[in-house]
Amino acid sequence: MIHLLQPFHYKGLHLRNRIMMSPMCQYSVWDGDGRPNAWHRTHYISRAVGGTSLVMMEMTDVLPDGRITTRDLGIWDDAQVPAFREIIDQIHSYGAKVGIQIAHAGRKTESAELRPVAPSALRFAQSYRVPHALTTSEVEAVVEAFHHGARRAVAAGADTVELHGAHGYLIHQFLSPMSNHREDRYGDRPQFALEVIEAVRAAIPAQMPLWMRISAVEYDPRGYDLDEMVQMARRFRDAGVDGFDVSSGGNAAALPDRVYPGYQVPYAARIKRDCEVPVIAVGMLEDCRVAEAVLGRGEADLVAIGRGMLADPYWANSSALHLGGSVQVPRQYYRAFPAPSIPDAENDGDG
Numbered sequence: 001m002i003h004l005l006q007p008f009h010y011k012g013l014h015l016r017n018r019i020m021m022s023p024m025c026q027y028s029v030w031d032g033d034g035r036p037n038a039w040h041r042t043h044y045i046s047r048a049v050g051g052t053s054l055v056m057m058e059m060t061d062v063l064p065d066g067r068i069t070t071r072d073l074g075i076w077d078d079a080q081v082p083a084f085r086e087i088i089d090q091i092h093s094y095g096a097k098v099g100i101q102i103a104h105a106g107r108k109t110e111s112a113e114l115r116p117v118a119p120s121a122l123r124f125a126q127s128y129r130v131p132h133a134l135t136t137s138e139v140e141a142v143v144e145a146f147h148h149g150a151r152r153a154v155a156a157g158a159d160t161v162e163l164h165g166a167h168g169y170l171i172h173q174f175l176s177p178m179s180n181h182r183e184d185r186y187g188d189r190p191q192f193a194l195e196v197i198e199a200v201r202a203a204i205p206a207q208m209p210l211w212m213r214i215s216a217v218e219y220d221p222r223g224y225d226l227d228e229m230v231q232m233a234r235r236f237r238d239a240g241v242d243g244f245d246v247s248s249g250g251n252a253a254a255l256p257d258r259v260y261p262g263y264q265v266p267y268a269a270r271i272k273r274d275c276e277v278p279v280i281a282v283g284m285l286e287d288c289r290v291a292e293a294v295l296g297r298g299e300a301d302l303v304a305i306g307r308g309m310l311a312d313p314y315w316a317n318s319s320a321l322h323l324g325g326s327v328q329v330p331r332q333y334y335r336a337f338p339a340p341s342i343p344d345a346e347n348d349g350d351g
Helices: 038-049 078-093 136-155 170-175 191-201 226-239 265-275 288-296 307-311 315-322 331-336
Strands: 008-010 013-015 019-021 054-061 097-103 160-165 210-215 243-247 279-282 302-305
Touching (some): 019 315, 038 078, 054 160, 078 097, 078 136, 097 136, 160 170, 210 226, 288 302, 288 315
Parallel strands (some): 019 054, 019 302
């Protein structure tokens, strides 16, 4: 049994294998309207052709000022939906499923045209601007924007939605004592995330899994640790999150002491064990033997491949061949592979 190639079924999501394309910003919306274009069509559809089971589209912002740059994808307007649907329909035609990661950059906005906002008026670093501290009513409006972003993701044909609660973006900023010094109800650091989860859950079908990307630790003594994240994750689960995409860091300049293949996997395994939900492991898993071992040890349910999939759009099939499994490419490409690796053992030849 090759664990990477085993199907995954959870609620209404049915995947042909355990491989996800990790969401990675492309900064390729050149006219600033937030809509995916020809670059995104090629970028995402090629990974579906290459055997990936779940294509998680990059950080897609729920408000114009929620972008890192004006070149980010956006989902703040119904007029953006058709461009997403065109790509998603094509991905579906190659047997893959699609998620959209919805987000708000908060104080990590970089473009001068965009206004940075945050729980408190604390800049991310000296090279960043001091953000506007959101009022209570403004926070409530952002929650509503997440609701409508999720609604539009459903309208675009997404099979699942992921909340970006990691890497120092707005949800993470509310979760961290380093960036949330509020005295209203959002001073309860998980409160904003809980309201976003409930708003998004109300906008998507009951059988659609809701994922949440989290930074399990902050690598800074001023931040939260893994034990506290486990406690917060349990609250998120109870509010409607079905599973977690487990990363780390991003809300401060602090870095892990050592980075190596699988260094974040223990965080995913802990969340899986203590929260009893599916988890996605991420971080330097591009060696398929490492990814296979993570799944084989039961430390995660899916693996998210980022840079490895940028280097090889066919990473899923390259891994299948390396591990002795069957390819999952369209029939038109069968002639490129040895007969034992083709699912129905047919070789279409060169005619």
